[in-house]
Amino acid sequence: MGMGRFSTTDWAAYNARHVDGRSRSEVFGATGIDPQFDPARFATRESRDSAYNPQSTPIILASDVTGSMGMIAHELMRGGLITLTSEIYDRRPVSDPHIMVAAIGDAYTDAAPLQATQFEADISLASQIRALWLEGNGGGNDGESYSAAHLLAALKTSTDAFERRGRKGYLFTIGDEPVHNGLTAEQIARIFGIEPPRGLTARECLAMAQRSYEVFHIVIREGYAATRLERVLASWQPLLPGRTFVLDDHRRIAELVVSIIEITEGRDAGEVAASWPGAAAAVVAKAIGERPKRRLLPLF
Amino acid sequence: MSTRAQAVIGALYGDEGKGLMVDRLAAATPGAVVVRSNGGAQAGHTVVDPAGLRHVFHHIGSGSFAGAATHFSRFFVAHPMLLLDELADLSQLGVKPAISSDPRAPVTTPFDVIINQALELARGTARHGSCGLGFGETIERNLRPEFALSTKDLFRPDLHARLVSIRDAWVPLRLAALGITALPTELTTALADDTTIARFEADCAAYLDHVTLWPDRRLCERGTVIFEAAQGLGLDQDRGVFPHVTRSNTGLANILAIAAEAGITELDTTYATRCYTTRHGAGPLKGEVATLPGISVVDPTNAPNEWQGCLRLAPLDLGLLREAITRDLTLDRDGITVSAGLAVTCLDQADDGFAVTDCEEVMRLDPAKAASDIADLVGLPLRAESWGPRRGDVRLHVDAAAAEIAVQ
Numbered sequence: 001m002g003m004g005r006f007s008t009t010d011w012a013a014y015n016a017r018h019v020d021g022r023s024r025s026e027v028f029g030a031t032g033i034d035p036q037f038d039p040a041r042f043a044t045r046e047s048r049d050s051a052y053n054p055q056s057t058p059i060i061l062a063s064d065v066t067g068s069m070g071m072i073a074h075e076l077m078r079g080g081l082i083t084l085t086s087e088i089y090d091r092r093p094v095s096d097p098h099i100m101v102a103a104i105g106d107a108y109t110d111a112a113p114l115q116a117t118q119f120e121a122d123i124s125l126a127s128q129i130r131a132l133w134l135e136g137n138g139g140g141n142d143g144e145s146y147s148a149a150h151l152l153a154a155l156k157t158s159t160d161a162f163e164r165r166g167r168k169g170y171l172f173t174i175g176d177e178p179v180h181n182g183l184t185a186e187q188i189a190r191i192f193g194i195e196p197p198r199g200l201t202a203r204e205c206l207a208m209a210q211r212s213y214e215v216f217h218i219v220i221r222e223g224y225a226a227t228r229l230e231r232v233l234a235s236w237q238p239l240l241p242g243r244t245f246v247l248d249d250h251r252r253i254a255e256l257v258v259s260i261i262e263i264t265e266g267r268d269a270g271e272v273a274a275s276w277p278g279a280a281a282a283v284v285a286k287a288i289g290e291r292p293k294r295r296l297l298p299l300f
Numbered sequence: 301m302s303t304r305a306q307a308v309i310g311a312l313y314g315d316e317g318k319g320l321m322v323d324r325l326a327a328a329t330p331g332a333v334v335v336r337s338n339g340g341a342q343a344g345h346t347v348v349d350p351a352g353l354r355h356v357f358h359h360i361g362s363g364s365f366a367g368a369a370t371h372f373s374r375f376f377v378a379h380p381m382l383l384l385d386e387l388a389d390l391s392q393l394g395v396k397p398a399i400s401s402d403p404r405a406p407v408t409t410p411f412d413v414i415i416n417q418a419l420e421l422a423r424g425t426a427r428h429g430s431c432g433l434g435f436g437e438t439i440e441r442n443l444r445p446e447f448a449l450s451t452k453d454l455f456r457p458d459l460h461a462r463l464v465s466i467r468d469a470w471v472p473l474r475l476a477a478l479g480i481t482a483l484p485t486e487l488t489t490a491l492a493d494d495t496t497i498a499r500f501e502a503d504c505a506a507y508l509d510h511v512t513l514w515p516d517r518r519l520c521e522r523g524t525v526i527f528e529a530a531q532g533l534g535l536d537q538d539r540g541v542f543p544h545v546t547r548s549n550t551g552l553a554n555i556l557a558i559a560a561e562a563g564i565t566e567l568d569t570t571y572a573t574r575c576y577t578t579r580h581g582a583g584p585l586k587g588e589v590a591t592l593p594g595i596s597v598v599d600p601t602n603a604p605n606e607w608q609g610c611l612r613l614a615p616l617d618l619g620l621l622r623e624a625i626t627r628d629l630t631l632d633r634d635g636i637t638v639s640a641g642l643a644v645t646c647l648d649q650a651d652d653g654f655a656v657t658d659c660e661e662v663m664r665l666d667p668a669k670a671a672s673d674i675a676d677l678v679g680l681p682l683r684a685e686s687w688g689p690r691r692g693d694v695r696l697h698v699d700a701a702a703a704e705i706a707v708q
Contacts, residue, residue: 011414011487011489011490011496012486012490014381014490014496014499015495015496015499075457078455078505079455079456080457082455083455083456086403086452122515122517123403123452123514123515124512124513124514124515124518126508126512127512127513127514130508130509251457
């Protein structure tokens with residue numbers, strides 16, 4: 001033993017050393033798409049029952065990582081989504097959660113418009129999330145290719161929950177922009193490595209996902225949505241009425257997603273919102289209060 | 301199905317040659333993962349590779365020269381302020397270890413280091429022998445849920461707020477409990493400077509980029525497990541002489557707990573000792589002498605330092621050794637089969653004859669036969685003896701066991 005690197009005078013040196021004294025590439029990993037996350041290169045992502053997880057429930061969390069999400073995407077992919085997955089593993093709002101994280105870009109402007117991790121049943125997912133590449137393009141064309149996440153669920157996942165037990169999984173898309181109206185045949189071919197006869201509209205992509213997933217969308221009220229929320233909602237609400245949520249504080253994404261799952265599984269919405277400590281309760285209550293059916297409740 | 305693992309444990313006060321033994325085992329076990337079962341960056345395990353490259357391993361497992369991966373168990377205390385520097389040093393030697401960590405591993409903050417240093421400074425000449433890196437303070441703070449910080453928490457969006465709370469609420473509380481009323485200027489400045497937190501957050505981000513989160517439960521998927529304990533049985537928090545102990549279990553206790561979680565059923569344990577006894581810093585050392593006749597002590601790792609002073613010396617006491625190991629082997633094993641053996645190191649430093657004691661009796665040993673004599677007197681099979689600092693200098697009684705593991 002015997003390490004005594006920090007003498008008291010080292011403190012000045014520690015603080016003086018520039019925070020980015022090391023190269024970015026040394027500190028941060030990904031500088032391009034890792035082939036293991038490229039949906040054109042893998043056949044299917046599997047969520048299988050096992051001795052540890054006999055009643056697996058697939059959950060897909062697909063976040064917009066384009067430039068308009070700015071620092072939010074960065075924070076989400078490097079921290080927020082990991083917090084979210086840990087909350088799900090710890091709280092288990094459904095039986096034996098298997099989580100996949102996907103990074104959504106813009107099929108018109110991005111080199112890597114879609115990346116997807118494996119389904120994992122524990123925190124080992126965290127390092128896959130951090131290895132995803134935040135390309136940072138997109139923007140400027142009033143939309144992102146969220147439909148790619150819907151097609152990913154429909155075409156590239158295979159789950160015991162649905163195939164053996166007829167239970168749907170969960171699919172959340174997260175972002176600040178309107179949704180592009182589907183994908184062209186050329187885009188589908190490039191992203192998924194398959195040859196489709198034609199392109200698909202956003203509604204068609206969604207319908208394919210909804211065969212085996214409960215699908216939701218969360219609008220983060222930052223970036224594009226900070227100033228043009230009506231336009232974002234005009235794009236999403238007709239697609240996912242009652243299943244489109246607006247989140248004011250992006251740091252509460254974990255609480256909101258867990259709440260939505262719990263409510264869908266039958267818990268009382270008010271109780272679920274109230275279960276979060278401190279400021280989170282109000283943020284979650286407001287987000288789930290945005291659901292149209294809640295607005296129809298008589299106010300006393 | 302039986303799953304077998306190896307373990308290397310220090311038998312006395314550290315510096316027994318654990319690094320050398322782990323390196324040797326890792327070289328004989330392709331695809332091994334070295335698991336840190338206790339301690340933190342204050343450990344210093346020296347390895348010299350066959351080509352003469354030398355590194356003192358702090359965070360990283362001592363099997364890295366031999367190509368082993370490293371895993372930090374839930375008992376390991378992570379120190380983001382120091383990891384990148386060690387990785388940079390290793391990178392210069394051409395070593396890039398794959399590292400994983402259990403998400404529950406506690407994390408040392410700059411504030412634990414500050415409190416640790418303030419406390420040792422306040423003790424003046426009555427220092428406890430702490431390394432000044434905040435290890436014990438991290439354990440103390442993590443007993444309080446509102447101030448606890450584990451590796452998983454480094455991802456949380458409220459990390460900054462947590463650090464501010466540790467600085468503004470915990471530090472004054474802890475200093476008051478310790479009766480420290482004034483800090484040296486350097487520490488006061490570091491405490492007040494917001495750069496300290498900013499710098500630490502950057503270190504944490506970098507830490508996460510180099511360390512894969514991986515639960516102890518799935519350890520065996522990463523490779524054949526070699527547990528590397530830190531410090532020694534004489535410094536165990538429950539067995540050593542308080543307060544001159546480290547705040548962790550240095551023997552089988554943590555290893556058995558991790559093994560049970562990971563589904564390991566057989567544990568091949570090597571207790572390491574030099575052919576004489578050393579101790580760092582304060583605390584009792586039976587039979588302490590200024591110099592050891594018949595031994596030429598060579599130890600480039602343990603240069604005198606401000607926090608721990610010089611290395612202290614005594615002849616090996618077989619009674620103490622036997623007692624420490626026997627106590628460790630009486631722990632509840634939770635159904636895990638444990639086999640134990642002894643490794644005796646530094647025999648090259650012994651001249652023609654040197655003395656060991658057994659309780660009050662003094663014995664002279666011939667270095668050529670010393671290792672097997674010591675093992676016989678302690679009552680354990682001899683696993684290895686070292687005649688120099690490199691794995692090629694280890695006379696192998698471990699080969700058979702390692703080969704057996706390799707073919708599984």
